[in-house]
Each structure stands twice: as C-alpha cells, then as structure tokens.
Amino acid sequence: GAVVSQHPSWVICKSGTSVKIECRSLDFQATTMFWYRQFPKQSLMLMATSNEGSKATYEQGVEKDKFLINHASLTLSTLTVTSAHPEDSSFYICSAQTVRGSPQYFGPGTRLLVL
Amino acid sequence: KQEVTQIPAALSVPEGENLVLNCSFTDSAIYNLQWFRQDPGKGLTSLLLIQSSQREQTSGRLNASLDKSSGRSTLYIAASQPGDSATYLCAVRDYGGSQGNLIFGKGTKLSVKP
Numbered sequence: 001g002a003v004v005s006q007h008p009s010w011v012i013c014k015s016g017t018s019v020k021i022e023c024r025s026l027d028f029q030a031t032t033m034f035w036y037r038q039f040p041k042q043s044l045m046l047m048a049t050s051n052e053g054s055k056a057t058y059e060q061g062v063e064k065d066k067f068l069i070n071h072a073s074l075t076l077s078t079l080t081v082t083s084a085h086p087e088d089s090s091f092y093i094c095s096a097q098t099v100r101g102s103p104q105y106f107g108p109g110t111r112l113l114v115l
Numbered sequence: 116k117q118e119v120t121q122i123p124a125a126l127s128v129p130e131g132e133n134l135v136l137n138c139s140f141t142d143s144a145i146y147n148l149q150w151f152r153q154d155p156g157k158g159l160t161s162l163l164l165i166q167s168s169q170r171e172q173t174s175g176r177l178n179a180s181l182d183k184s185s186g187r188s189t190l191y192i193a194a195s196q197p198g199d200s201a202t203y204l205c206a207v208r209d210y211g212g213s214q215g216n217l218i219f220g221k222g223t224k225l226s227v228k229p
Contacts, residue, residue, distance in 0.1 A: 006158075034217075043119075043219040044159075044204070093158055095217075103149075104217060108158035 002028050004096050006107035013084055014115055020080045021110045023094030029074035030096035034104065035067075038091040050077050084114045117142045117209050121220035128195055129228050136190040136223045138205030143183050146208040150179050150190050153202045153222065162203075163190070195227045 003026040013019050023033055032051050036044040048064075050056040050071035058064045068080040077096075081088055091111050095104040118141045128134050138148070147166045151159040163172045163179040165188070171180040178191040192199060202222040209218065 004158075041221070043221040044206075044217075046216050046218075049216070091156075095159075103161060103164060105161070106151075106159040109156070111156065 002096075002103075002105040004030075004094065004105045004107040006092075006094055006110050008110060009108065010111040010113075012113045012115065015085055016083055018080055018082045019084055019112060020078055021092055021094075021112075023077045023079070023096065023107055025075050025096040025105070028096075028098055028105075030077075031074065031099055032097050033071055033077040034095045034097075035069060035077075035079050036093045036095070038093060038109075044093060047079075081112065084112070086114045088112065089114045117145075117207060117218045119205060119207055119218050119220035121203075121205055121223050123223060124221065125224040125226070127226040127228065130195060130197060132195050132227075133191070133193050134195055134225070136192070136203050136205075136225070138188040138190070138220055140186045140188075140207045140218075142209060143186050144210055145183065146210060148179075148181055148188050149206045149208070149217070150177075150188075151204040151206065153204055155202075159204065192225075195225075197227045197229045200225055200227050 005024045007022045035047045038044045047062045048056045048058045050069050056069035071077040093109040095106040097104045120139045122137045149164045150162045165172050165181045176193040181188045202224045204222045206217040206219045
C-alpha cells in the first residue's frame with residue numbers, strides 16, 4: 001500500500017530557532033501534499049495544501065511566512081517552522097495524494113516541542 | 116462552513132461488545148467520508164472510505180454507513196477487542212476550495228477492556 005514517511009518523528013528546539021520537517025511519499029508520486037496540525041485532544045486542522053512545483057495554498061489564519069512549505073518534487077514536501085515559539089508546539093502530520101479525489105495517505109506525524 | 120461532530124468523545128466497553136461510533140456533518144454536499152484510526156502519538160490509518168453515492172462499506176469487523184441527506188455516518192465495530200483501543204476520527208471531503216479538503220471531527224477515544 002501507499003506509504004508516507006515523515007522525518008524527524010520528534011524534535012525539541014529552543015525558542016527562536018527554525019525547524020524543518022520532511023514528508024515523503026515512498027512508493028507513489030504525490031501531486032498534492034497536505035500539512036495538518038493537531039493540538040492535544042483536538043482535531044486535525046489543515047494548515048496548507050501544496051501542489052508539486054507551485055506555491056502552497058494556506059488556510060485562513062496560518063502565516064505563510066512562518067510556516068514555509070516547499071513541494072519541489074513529486075515525492076517530497078517540506079514544512080519549515082521559522083522562529084519557532086512555544087505556542088508552535090504541536091503534532092504535525094502530512095498527507096499525500098496522487099490526484100484530486102484520490103485517497104489521502106497520512107504520515108506518522110512529527111511531534112514538535114519548542115522550549 | 117462544514118463542521119464535523121463526533122459523539123461520544125470517549126467510550127469504554129468490555130471486550131466482546133458490539134459498538135457504534137457516530138459522526139455528523141453540517142453540509143451534505145460531500146465528495147466522500149472517511150473513517151480513520153489514530154493510536155496515541157501516531158499518524159492516521161485509514162479504515163473505510165465511503166463515496167457520496169454509497170450507503171455503506173465493510174472491512175472485517177468494521178462497517179461504516181453513510182446517510183448523506185441527514186448528514187450522518189456511523190462506524191460499527193463488532194466483537195470489540197483490546198487492540199481496537201484507539202481514537203477514531205471521522206473526516207469528510209467536501210467540494211470547497213480547489214483541492215477538496217478533508218475536514219475532521221475531534222474523534223472518539225475508544226477503550227476496550229479485557
């Protein structure tokens with residue numbers, strides 16, 4: 001089946017530093033990748049949608065200059081949390097799909113803790 | 116704006132019981148509905164996907180139904196086992212935006228006691 005990986009699985013960083021999270025589709029080409037954030041006991045909230053080779057589309061309330069998304073290839077998207085603050089601590093999950101309407105396959109998530 | 120609600124928020128049952136998890140959504144114009152399982156600190160595992168034209172889907176001990184007109188879906192788990200303990204998320208894909216985003220409920224945390 002379709003496999004999506006994320007790296008790292010968890011990261012602890014100091015406030016003010018930047019953190020990059022990678023999302024890879026291992027056995028299929030992902031035209032579209034999605035980035036979600038999940039706070040404790042809350043639902044997954046879509047942050048942004050990225051199509052390979054074009055700029056990401058951000059959801060309302062998500063700062064595009066703070067959460068930089070790059071989708072340079074059909075198998076890799078990266079999310080960079082710039083100048084991270086403690087309130088950015090969360091569980092970040094990516095998903096990937098081949099074409100619109102096809103199932104989304106989710107990565108295992110990255111837990112970010114900003115001290 | 117599409118909203119997805121799951122009831123109950125938490126459920127504890129003894130092993131062997133059959134159980135039903137509920138999901139409701141406010142806008143019936145959906146593309147499909149999906150049930151996921153999430154183990155603590157982990158990503159999502161897709162359980163069942165129901166297209167808007169379908170009424171139900173089955174996989175093993177799991178059966179999901181969809182009543183689009185009333186904005187409801189149920190996930191039925193037969194003969195529950197301790198390994199079924201997890202959070203179950205319901206998500207709908209609507210036609211909003213250019214990508215047809217998945218909109219999630221907050222989940223039902225299931226605990227199956229041996």
